[in-house]
Amino acid sequence: MVYGDADSxxxxxxxxxxxxxAPAVASVVTAADIAAMGATDLDHVLETVAGLHISRSPNSYTPLYIMRGVFSQYAPQVLVLQNGVPVTTLYIGNKGNVWGTFPVEQISRIEVIRGPGSALYGSDAFSGVINIITKxxxxxxxTEVGLRLGSFQARDAWVQHGGKLGPIEIAAYLRTGTTDGQHRTLEADAQTRNDTLLGTHASLAPGGVNTGGDAVDLNLEAGYGQWRARFGYKLRDRQGSGAGIASALDPVGVGRSERINTSLGWADAQFSRNWGLGASISTQSYAQELDGYILLPPGTRFPTGLFPNGMIGIPETWERSTRxxxxxxxxxxxxxxxxxxxxxxxxxxxxxxxxxxFTYTANGTPVPLPGLxxxxxxxxxxxPHKRRIDYLYAQDEWxxxxxWTLTAxxxxxxxxxxxxxxxxRFALVxxxxxxxxxxxxxxxxxRAPSFNEAYSLANPVARGNANLKPETDRTLEAAFSWQAQADAQINLTLYRYEMxxxxxxxxxxxxxxxxxxxxQGDQTGHGMExxxxxxxxxxLRLVGNYAxxxxxxxxxxxxxGYAPRHHLFGRADWQFGGNYTLSPQLNWVAGRQxxxxxLRKPIADYRTFDLTLSTRRGKNQWNFSAAVRNIFDADAREPTLAPGLALPFDLPLAGRSFSVQASYKL
Known part of the structure; x- marks a missing residue:
């Protein structure tokens, strides 16, 4: 432990x-780290991990997890797990467009692998793996109860409990929240260009993005001996359309997603003298429904006719997975x-x-219909489509x-x-x-093709291709971990990949x-962390990373393009007065091409500063925290894809915001 072996x-x-x-380049963020940084959402936490940047999609402002420069429209190249089980949705291959937020109060730790993980986890463990482990x-x-209030009319309340019911260990968590979301101004959108070409004045830009929503989270866990069962319910309702499903401002369209996860597992590491065994079954049910999504605003006109109520399209999916x-x-x-x-x-x-x-002409031009x-x-x-996967893996730690240890x-x-x-995969330690x-x-x-990429039909802009093959990646890494002294550690990673x-x-x-x-296409990359x-x-504790x-x-x-060439994060945790912690932090994103x-202007770099003041008094005491994010109200923006005709000025992120939180541990 003196030489840094406390983390696992x-x-x-x-x-x-x-x-x-560990035979991988990995990072661990603990519940203590999350509390110190004043994070209120998973995305705030992941932005602090070396080599990982959180970008945004115009559609619902869905977070895109960008690892080591691998950027795409929906970012399905990073596999997200919850307690070791994928939360991947089938339609677009990532965690879902109507993702909303993920609360941090129930997170015990987050484990992140940077680099390929398909030898153990299969598809989507392409540029990295994120495992969210709940308490x-x-x-x-x-029993703990908590309440948080913040900018944008944000309100969250939760209760969680852990204990025993006879011989059964029980953990339960319930949270409900709502927010109006940030409404930073979008100066121009897709309809702005249409207006210029067709002589109309339908665009709602300049106007604020639509990012509000309601949330309910319920998690239950029961353990008995070698058995463990989990149930999770995640509802996201009234989720705003972001910059619009078609990159045109839509202040009224909202989405709803309902996710139900179950798992039952048995594991015995000492089943016999030399054997450890385990087995599990897990399910996910996911529904994504939309209400009144307006692709293009009222007054939109094409050569085929006028859309007086706007161009409305509502694609919805229901899916289930058993593993x-x-x-x-x-x-x-x-x-x-x-x-x-x-x-x-x-x-x-x-x-x-x-x-x-609407319907389409032969060349894909929309034709208005009298109604929906x-x-x-x-x-x-x-x-509807089905996909079945059978797999077999073997691993030897020698x-x-x-x-010296060789893992193959x-x-x-x-x-x-x-x-x-x-x-x-091979790892020599x-x-x-x-x-x-x-x-x-x-x-x-x-990374296997998503159902959208393989089987999309009536979309003249993006048609599916059932003959697609998986994307592939080969990565070579060299990593060094130096315990400079008992209380200081430095890690350096060099890597090169070929997609x-x-x-x-x-x-x-x-x-x-x-x-x-x-x-179509290949990509190479190299870098250091x-x-x-x-x-x-x-x-005083200092933590930081540069990628x-x-x-x-x-x-x-x-x-x-699009991913930052330079990404710097730093945080200081200063404990004073016995029970108080002051944590300033810096996030610098630079060099995006x-x-x-x-042909748009270069993407501007940005720096954001955050500050958190918190107390940690322990059992039978109140705990408080107050946080301000983006203290100096920086105009931080995330890039949109080429050629930039839809959103020429990219996606504005939230400005200065505040939150205060109180919790009581019985």
């Missing part, structure tokens, strides 16, 4: 390991720890519905010598719709000295008929 991580191999010796019965012991997995650990071989596992996923997008007040019509059966944006693993996935893929550990890692990863078969929209051969998804923490004394990356589109030999063909 489980997602690197499936077994709990010290962070310094169990021991960590949530007793079964089992593994066996064997330690009977000298200096080896072997794990083998199997699994089956049954993924079913079982219902789609689409209502709209249901196209679910006649001409939907997508029909202690080569006293200070491989996983084969067989998809019902596009075939099989095999992805290996060397404890060079008591205070220095070095790692050399190589891994391959893949192939990137799924992109490609113009159709026939002019005027939109684009189709295709495996520097992390450090220093307990200066009992009152630099350069990603290149191989077709043009130009910067791939436009992609080839995007």
């Amino acid at each position: 991580v489980s997602i690197a191999t499936g077994n709990l390991q010290t962070l310094r010796r 169990g019965p021991a960590e949530a012991a007793g 079964l997995t089992a593994y066996a650990d064997y330690s009977g071989f000298a200096d080896h720890h072997v794990r083998v596992g199997i699994g089956h996923d049954d993924l079913d997008l079982y219902r789609t519905r689409e209502r709209r007040n 019509a249901d196209f679910s059966d006649s001409n939907p944006f997508m029909r 202690r080569l010598a006293t200070d 693993g491989v996983r084969h996935d067989r998809y019902s719709d596009f075939g099989g893929t095999t992805n290996p 060397w404890d060079a000295t008591f205070d220095l550990t070095a790692k050399l890692l190589y891994g391959r990863a893949f 192939s078969n990137i799924i992109r929209l490609v113009p159709n051969m026939m002019a005027g008929t939109g684009s189709t998804f295709a495996n 520097l992390e450090g923490n220093w307990n200066v004394n009992r009152e 630099w990356q350069r990603s290149v589109d191989e077709a043009t030999q130009k910067d791939a 436009r992609a080839t063909g995007d």
Whole structure:
């Protein structure tokens, strides 16, 4: 523990390991870290992780998790897990457009792997893996109630409890919240350009973005011996349309998503002398419904006619997933720890519905209809689809010598719709000295096409392609962890990756008929990540990281665009007066480039400063915190995709905001 082994991580191999010796480049954010930084949402927390940046999508202002310069429209290249189970939705392949927020009060820790993880986790563990671990019965012991008020009419209240009911360990959490959302001004939108071309005046820009919404979160956990059951309910209602589903301001359109997760697992690490066994079944039910989404505002006119009530389109999806997995650990071989596992996923997008007040001409131009019509059966944006996956993986942790460990693993996935893929990884870890550990890692990863990319139908702008193959990635990493002294640690990572078969929209051969998804293009990237923490004394702790990356589109030999080349984060935690902590922090995002063909002005860098004052009095006491984010009201913006004709001035982030919080632990 003196040499930094107090932190541990489980997602690197499936077994709990010290962070310094784990065969991956990993970071851990604890509940204490979250409290110190005054975070009120998961995205605030993830922005502090080296190599990870939170961007935004125009559609609902959905957060995009950008790892090591890998940027795309929906960012499905980062796999998000909750207690080890994917929260991936089938339609667009990420966590869902109507994601809203994720509360932090019930988070025990967040484990993040930067780099490929498909050898253990399969699809989407492409540029990284994020595992959100919620508080169990021991960590949530007793009962806590809390209330938070903040800018934008934000109000949150929660209660959580941990304890025992006879021999059963119980943890429960309930939270409800609402916010009007930030309304920073969007100077121009997609309709602004249409007005210029067609001589109309329909655009609502300049105008504020639409980012409010309501939330309900319920989580239950029960443990009995080697058994553990979980139930989760996540409702997001009245979620604003952001900058508009079609990048045109829509102040009235709202979305609703309902997510229900269940899991039942059994694990016994000491099933017999040399064997550990485990198995689990998990399900996810996800529905995404929209209310009155206006693609283009009232007064929109095309050569085919006028839309007096606006151009309205309402695509909705319902899906369910069932995942079964089992593994066996064997330690009977000298200096080896072997794990083998199997699994089956049954993924079913079982219902789609689409209502709209327009149809299309042969070249994709919208034609107004007299009212809203249901196209679910006649001409939907997508029909129901199923996908089944069977997989098998094996992993060996081999202690080569006293200070050397080689971890080798491989996983084969067989998809019902596009075939099989095999992805290996190797990790050599060397404890060079008591205070220095070095790692050399190589891994391959893949991302399966989403249902939208493969099976989209009645969308003249973006048609699906059932012949798509997975995106692939190969990454080489060298990492060094130096315990400079008992209370100071420095980590350095160097990496290089090669992406192939990137799924992109490609113009159709026939002019005027939109684009189709295709495996088109390659990308390479390299970079470094520097992390450090220093307990200066009992009152002061400093933490920070700096990431630099350069990603290149191989077709043009130009910067791939959008992701920051430079990202710096720093925080100081100063404890004073016995029970108070003052935590200032800085977030600097710089060097974002436009992609080839995007002639807009360069994307401006930004710096935001936050400050949190909190108390930690312990059991049977009130705890308070007050936070201000973006103290100097910086005009921070996230880029929109090329060519920038829809949103020429990018997406404005929230300005200065305040929050105060009180909680009571019984």
